Amino acid sequence: xxxxxxxxxxxxxxxxxxxxxxxxxxxxxxxxxxxxxxxxxxxxxxxxxxxxxxxxxxxxxxxxxxxxxxxxxxxxxxxxxxxxxxxxxxxxxxxxxxxxxxxxxxxxxxxxxxxxxxxxxxxxxxxxxxxxxxxxxxxxxxxxxxxxxxxxxxxxxxxxxxxxxxxxxxxxxxxxxxxxxxxxxxxxxxxxxxxxxxxxxxxxxxxxxxxxxxxxxxxxxxxxxxxxxxxxxxxxxxxxxxxxxxxxxxxxxxxxxxxxxxxxxxxxxxxxxxxxxxxxxxxxxxxxxxxxxxxxxxxxxxxxxxxxxxxxxxxxxxxxxxxxxxxxxxxxxxxxxxxxxxxxxxxxxxxxxxxxxxxxxxxxxxxxxxxxxxxxxxxxxxxxxxxxxxxxxxxxxxxxxxxxxxxxxxxxxxxxxxxxxxxxxxxxxxxxxxxxxxxxxxxxxxxxxxxxxxxxxxxxxxxxxxxxxxxxxxxxxxxxxxxxxxxxxxxxxxxxxxxxxxxxxxxxxxxxxxxxxxxxxxxxxxxxxxxxxxxxxxxxxxxxx
Amino acid sequence: xxxxxxxxxxxxxxxxxxxxxxxxxxxxxxxxxxxxxxxxxxxxxxxxxxxxxxxxxxxxxxxxxxxxxxxxxxxxxxxxxxxxxxxxxxxxxxxxxxxxxxxxxxxxxxxxxxxxxxxxxxxxxxxxxxxxxxxxxxxxxxxxxxxxxxxxxxxxxxxxxxxxxxxxxxxxxxxxxxxxxxxxxxxxxxxxxxxxxxxxxxxxxxxxxxxxxxxxxxxxxxxxxxxxxxxxxxxxxxxxxxxxxxxxxxxxxxxxxxxxxxxxxxxxxxxxxxxxxxxxxxxxxxxxxxxxxx
Numbered sequence: 001x002x003x004x005x006x007x008x009x010x011x012x013x014x015x016x017x018x019x020x021x022x023x024x025x026x027x028x029x030x031x032x033x034x035x036x037x038x039x040x041x042x043x044x045x046x047x048x049x050x051x052x053x054x055x056x057x058x059x060x061x062x063x064x065x066x067x068x069x070x071x072x073x074x075x076x077x078x079x080x081x082x083x084x085x086x087x088x089x090x091x092x093x094x095x096x097x098x099x100x101x102x103x104x105x106x107x108x109x110x111x112x113x114x115x116x117x118x119x120x121x122x123x124x125x126x127x128x129x130x131x132x133x134x135x136x137x138x139x140x141x142x143x144x145x146x147x148x149x150x151x152x153x154x155x156x157x158x159x160x161x162x163x164x165x166x167x168x169x170x171x172x173x174x175x176x177x178x179x180x181x182x183x184x185x186x187x188x189x190x191x192x193x194x195x196x197x198x199x200x201x202x203x204x205x206x207x208x209x210x211x212x213x214x215x216x217x218x219x220x221x222x223x224x225x226x227x228x229x230x231x232x233x234x235x236x237x238x239x240x241x242x243x244x245x246x247x248x249x250x251x252x253x254x255x256x257x258x259x260x261x262x263x264x265x266x267x268x269x270x271x272x273x274x275x276x277x278x279x280x281x282x283x284x285x286x287x288x289x290x291x292x293x294x295x296x297x298x299x300x301x302x303x304x305x306x307x308x309x310x311x312x313x314x315x316x317x318x319x320x321x322x323x324x325x326x327x328x329x330x331x332x333x334x335x336x337x338x339x340x341x342x343x344x345x346x347x348x349x350x351x352x353x354x355x356x357x358x359x360x361x362x363x364x365x366x367x368x369x370x371x372x373x374x375x376x377x378x379x380x381x382x383x384x385x386x387x388x389x390x391x392x393x394x395x396x397x398x399x400x401x402x403x404x405x406x407x408x409x410x411x412x413x414x415x416x417x418x419x420x421x422x423x424x425x426x427x428x429x430x431x432x433x434x435x436x437x438x439x440x441x442x443x444x445x446x447x448x449x450x451x452x453x454x455x456x457x458x459x460x461x462x463x464x465x466x467x468x469x470x471x472x473x474x475x476x477x478x479x480x481x482x483x484x485x486x487x488x489x490x491x492x493x494x495x496x497x498x499x500x501x502x503x504x505x506x507x508x509x510x511x512x513x514x515x516x517x518x519x520x521x522x523x524x525x526x527x528x529x530x531x532x533x534x535x536x537x538x539x540x541x542x543x544x545x
Numbered sequence: 546x547x548x549x550x551x552x553x554x555x556x557x558x559x560x561x562x563x564x565x566x567x568x569x570x571x572x573x574x575x576x577x578x579x580x581x582x583x584x585x586x587x588x589x590x591x592x593x594x595x596x597x598x599x600x601x602x603x604x605x606x607x608x609x610x611x612x613x614x615x616x617x618x619x620x621x622x623x624x625x626x627x628x629x630x631x632x633x634x635x636x637x638x639x640x641x642x643x644x645x646x647x648x649x650x651x652x653x654x655x656x657x658x659x660x661x662x663x664x665x666x667x668x669x670x671x672x673x674x675x676x677x678x679x680x681x682x683x684x685x686x687x688x689x690x691x692x693x694x695x696x697x698x699x700x701x702x703x704x705x706x707x708x709x710x711x712x713x714x715x716x717x718x719x720x721x722x723x724x725x726x727x728x729x730x731x732x733x734x735x736x737x738x739x740x741x742x743x744x745x746x747x748x749x750x751x752x753x754x755x756x757x758x759x760x761x762x763x764x765x766x767x768x769x770x771x772x773x774x775x776x777x778x779x780x781x782x783x784x785x786x787x788x789x790x791x792x793x794x795x796x797x798x799x800x801x802x803x804x805x806x807x808x809x810x811x812x813x814x815x816x817x818x819x820x821x822x823x824x825x826x827x828x829x830x831x832x833x834x835x836x837x838x839x
Contacts, residue, residue, distance in 0.1 A: 331733060355736050363734055371727035375749050381728075388736035435731065 003028050004202050005050070005087070005170045010062035012042075012049055012226075019045050020226045023062075027170055027202035032193070034217030034234070035206045036249070038454035042226035043206045047172045050204070051089060052079050066170070085115040088163040090192075092175040094155035098147040104131075104158050105143035108165055115166045126165070134161045135191060152317075153184035157191065164195060171196070172204045177212065181316040182481065186525040189216055208455065210253040211527035214238065214536060222246045235537040248456060253529055255459035256488045257466035260310075264491055270304035271342065271443055271475050272328065272361075277301045278336030279323050297323040299499050301337070305443065310469060310476040312490035312507060314483055314522070320499040321479045325447045328477065329363055330354070341443070359388045362436035366448035368428035372420040379416035382406065382435045389439070405434040408471075409464060426457035433464065437472070445477045450485055462488055483526050487511055495519045567829055574825025580818025581760075584811075588634035597625035599632050600783035608801055620790075620804055621797055630811050632785035636697070637815060640779075641766035643701045645759055648708020653755065655709070656716030657747065660724065661739050671717070674710035682707040683772055690778040700779040704769045708762050715758045719751030753830035757823050764819035771812050787811050 003026035012020040020042050027033055037043045048054055050064060052071060064071040066087065074082070091097040099107060108130055109123040118126070128138060134157040136142050147155055156176065163171060173192060177185035193216060196203045207213050213220055214234060221231035222245070229243040241247045279298040298320040305311050315321050327334050330346045338345050346357045362385060365371045372381050382402045386393060393401070403413035409430040420428060429449060436444050446465070450458040466489060468474060480486050486493055486507070493510050495503040495518065503516040514520045568574050596616075603623035609615045617626035659667040686703035693699045723729060723746075732742045773779035774788030782789065787808040794804035 326730075329730075329734060331730060358734065358736050363731065365727040365730065367727055371731055373728045373732075373746050373750065384732060384737070385735040387741075432731075 005066050006064075007046075007050060008063040008065075010046070010049055010060070010064065012045060012054060012058055012060050014055065014058045018226060019058075020049065023049075023223075023226070023228055025204075025221055025228070025231070027204055029169070029202050030197060030200045031218045032196055032203045032205050032216050034213030034220045035204060035223060036208065036210055036213050036220060037223035038208060038249075038456065040225075041223040043223050044174055045226075046223070047089065047174050047204065047206055050172060051083060051087060053083075081115070084111050084163075084168070085166045086168050087170040087172065088166070088168040090156075090160055090163045090171065090173040090176045093179050094152060094159045095147065097159050098155060100147055103144050103146055104150070108158065108161050111162055112165050130161045130165045131158075133164065133195070134158070135187075136161070151184075152180055153187060156180060156184075156188050160188075160191065160195070164199070164201070167199060168201065170202045170204070172206070174206045175208070176205070178208070182483070183316065183521055183525040185212075186527075189527075192216070209527065210250065210455070211529040211532060214529050214532035215527050222249065233540060235533060235540040238533050239537070252456040252459040255462070257463045258470075260466075260470065260491065264306055264309045266306050266309070268306050269343070270340075271307045271309075272305040272477070273340040274304065274324075274328065274337070275302045275340075276337035277324070277327060277334045277339065279320070279327055279332070280335050296499050298327070298334075301496075301499075301501055303494055303501065303504060305475050305477060307442065308469070308473050308475055309492065310478060310490045312486035312493040313477060313479045313496060314481065314486050314493060315496035316481055316522075319496045321481075321496055322447055324496075325363075325445055325477070325479050329361065329445055330358065355388050359385075359439045360441050361443045361445065362439060362441045364429070364432045364436050364444060364446040364449045366451050368425045368432065368452055369420075371432050372428065374420055376419075377416065378406070378418055378420065378431055381420070382416070382431065382438055385435060385439045401438060402434075405437045406431075408437065408468070409434045424457075425453055426460060429453060429457075429461050430464065433461075433468070437468070440472075441474065443475045443477065445479070447479045448481065449478075451480065451482060458485070465489055483511065483522065495522065564829060568825070571825045571828055573821040574829065577760075577818050577821030577823070577825050580814050581822050584634050584815040584818060585638060587631045588638045591628070591631035591635045595625070595628035595631050597628045599624055599628050599785050617807055618803065620793065621801070626804070626807055629785045629790055630787070630807060633787040633790060633808065633811065634815070636774075636780050636784060636786045637767045637770055640697060640701050640704065640770040641763045644704035644766045644769075645708055645762045647701070647705030648712050648762065649755065649759060652709040652712030653716040653748075656713035656718075657720055657743050659713070660717045660720035660747075661743060667717075670713060674713050677707065677710045683769060686769060686773055687776065687778060690773060695778040695781060697780045697784065700770055700773045703773070704766050707769075708766070711762060712755065712758065715754050716751060719754045720747050723747055723750055757827040757830060760819050760823035760826055764816040764823070767815050767819065768812065771808075 005027040006025070008024050010020055010023040011018070023042070023046055025033060025035070035043045035046060045054075049060060052064075052074070054060060060072065062072070066082065071079070071082070105124065105127050108127045109120070112118065112123040112126050112130075113120065116123075127143065131137070131142060136154065136157050140154070142150065142154070142158070147158070150158065160176075176192065177188050180188060189212065192203070192205075195201065205213065205216055217234050219232065220234050220237050221228045222243070223229065224245045230237065230241065230246045238250065241250055277298055278296065278300070280294040280296045283293040283295050285292050301324060303311070313321050313324070323332075326332050328339060333347050339347070341357050341361055344353065344357060346354050349357070379399065379402050382405060383398050386398055386401065399416070402416055406413055406415055411427065411430055411434065415423075420431070423431065432449075449465075450461050453461060462485065465476065465478075469476065476490070478486060478490050490507050492505065493507045494501050495510065495516065497518045503510060503514065503519045510519065511523055514523050601624070606615075606619050606623040607621050609619040609623075611618050615625050615627070617630070619625055620629070655670050659670040686700070686707070689703040689706070690696075690699045720743075729742060729746060732746055737745070770779055770786070771788035771791070774786040775792045776788075777792065780786035780789055790808035791805055794801070794808070797804050
């Protein structure tokens with residue numbers, strides 16, 4: 001079968017910096033090409049280049065052909081007709097891809113009317129049809145709704161509806177499910193796959209997630225630093241990865257840190273005991289005469305963490321995990337129930353005792369960019385928690401301690417005088433861990449500590465967590481939406497849904513034999529690289545026969 | 546969520562040389578800085594030296610045209626206009642600096658307090674701000690100076706009061722925008738008090754906003770001082786003031802229009818200068834607007 005869209009030797013440079021080098025790929029009808037790579041590898045730029053939507057100052061060479069037409073020679077007017085009609089795109093963040101002040105129906109109909117030159121009424125009828133194709137039938141009554149009234153998954157379906165409304169021949173999806181919860185991701189991926197098969201579109205799927213690509217794509221191209229290092233049919237390619245980078249990426253995606261050496265004594269006096277905690281927020285009142293409604297972000301939550309234990313807390317966005325983390329950390333008091341750390345309630349003791357408790361509990365946050373004051377050096381940032389120590393350390397002692405922890409997280413003491421912007425995302429997360437370690441705490445609360453990191457960096461940081469656990473004997477409360485991360489690092493796991501704990505147990509047991517229906521749904525929705533590859537191989541073998 | 550974060554702004558560089566280079570490329574910054582510096586130098590020089598004394602009337606020399614002796618000529622009382630303009634620059638700058646300084650010193654702590662405490666205190670501070678904002682500022686300045694008597698000090702106070710809410714709002718807004726950032730949470734976990742966090746983390750991070758606002762407020766204060774003096778409520782003779790010069794030139798406009806034009810241009814240039822300086826600084830310092838510079 002010949003390609004409907006092909007790129008040959010695409011090179012793009014922006015302000016003299018080479019972004020893409022000799023990128024070539026073909027898209028065929030009814031097939032999905034997966035483009036994988038880490039951030040900065042040039043995958044999004046490849047998509048923009050294919051759409052001829054490159055940022056200002058970009059210089060492009062090479063050839064892009066669509067149905068035999070050379071797009072690099074097409075002028076703006078011609079491209080406008082092709083974009084959206086013949087080639088269209090699905091973006092990562094459904095909320096920003098939709099216009100907040102126009103209804104769903106209007107937004108889908110707009111493209112139809114513009115490209116097909118049909119009447120308002122015809123467009124409206126087709127819109128109903130298009131929404132039905134993406135699984136939003138008239139029973140949802142979405143035509144007159146605004147984007148903010150939709151759930152994240154529905155929004156992404158609308159974005160897909162806009163993209164496929166004119167029955168394009170090529171669909172480019174740039175991280176279409178990265179911003180979505182894992183259960184929603186599974187639905188959207190199935191939808192995209194069905195559409196491609198049914199409507200015989202050619203699709204370019206861009207993702208950082210090898211498992212997603214393995215599940216979806218017929219052929220895969222692996223990108224690094226603007227170059228496609230390896231490509232081929234999915235099953236065959238993953239069986240014989242020849243390029244060292246793709247091997248590294250594959251290993252990192254499957255990476256599990258060294259398991260714990262000594263068992264945890266679960267009967268010991270718990271380090272942290274959370275009993276029946278309630279946390280609620282007032283909702284805005286409809287009028288001053290109605291009673292105020294409360295949103296219960298966390299309710300009836302009880303669990304405990306034993307010394308040296310690492311406990312995972314999983315759940316989808318909005319389930320209350322971060323609210324709970326902030327309450328445990330003492331940043332916001334609970335509205336009911338109690339928290340005991342080292343046998344004391346941090347909200348019931350004197351200020352000085354609270355400081356002592358705080359010494360034993362530190363945190364690592366998600367965002368490696370937002371967790372540092374950009375104006376403070378690493379030394380100043382890392383030494384910050386030393387304020388908690390009432391016995392005043394001398395300047396020298398402080399500096400020594402900072403250097404010590406920097407070295408224990410794999411940085412050098414020379415890094416102490418640098419500023420956060422001089423470090424990469426993974427290094428920053430090491431600095432954040434160093435800051436948490438500086439007071440020698442017995443518990444670290446880690447709220448999505450690896451979610452913003454690329455997969456190879458993620459593997460390194462998980463190794464660091466495991467290493468510190470074994471070396472320093474710390475307990476972790478590890479909060480994440482990513483089951484594979486929690487599976488890799490924790491002994492026990494708690495599953496939360498809508499502010500409540502739905503299941504708790506030893507990690508292996510919960511994941512291999514989930515009891516609660518929600519846990520079962522969650523576990524089955526996670527894309528599994530090895531499982532996907534097994535299926536893919538079977539299919540490729542069948543095709544060959 | 547599991548998002549890569551490639552859309553973050555490039556890491557801010559606080560290295561003095563690169564900012565300076567960018568500054569010299571920004572047209573509004575350069576023009577603004579030159580104009581502002583010019584006014585500043587004229588004002589400072591006038592403290593030590595003016596070509597002629599400004600409080601000596603010499604009727605024999607009145608309404609002289611431009612000459613090598615009197616660069617800009619003399620007014621109807623025989624005073625040298627260049628000397629008057631220089632002394633006027635001094636008055637304008639002193640009034641503006643003190644009034645804006647007063648607004649900053651009172652407004653910024655109030656705004657930060659409102660952001661840190663929230664609740665009732667915040668409501669009180671911000672609603673009082675709204676109340677002051679609701680009055681046309683020049684009109685109320687007229688009210689204040691006419692009650693407490695005309696004079697430079699009362700003009701400073703009247704202008705200063707209207708700078709308080711401006712800075713309170715900017716400070717509160719900046720602090721609230723920072724409040725969700727994880728480094729502030731981390732600082733709280735480090736056991737720092739709200740006061741210490743405000744001083745060490747919040748103020749340095751909103752300093753950009755405050756500097757930009759201050760330079761814009763300076764231009765407005767110069768304008769306000771000129772307005773009050775024009776109405777006879779600001780600076781009193783024998784001190785020189787651009788507004789006062791305009792007022793005195795009013796009766797002579799028909800046959801000596803240059804008397805009104807000189808102080809008029811002085812006001813325009815200085816207001817324009819500080820305004821452009823503020824715009825230029827905003828482009829340079831405010832990360833949200835940074836893209837416009839390059």
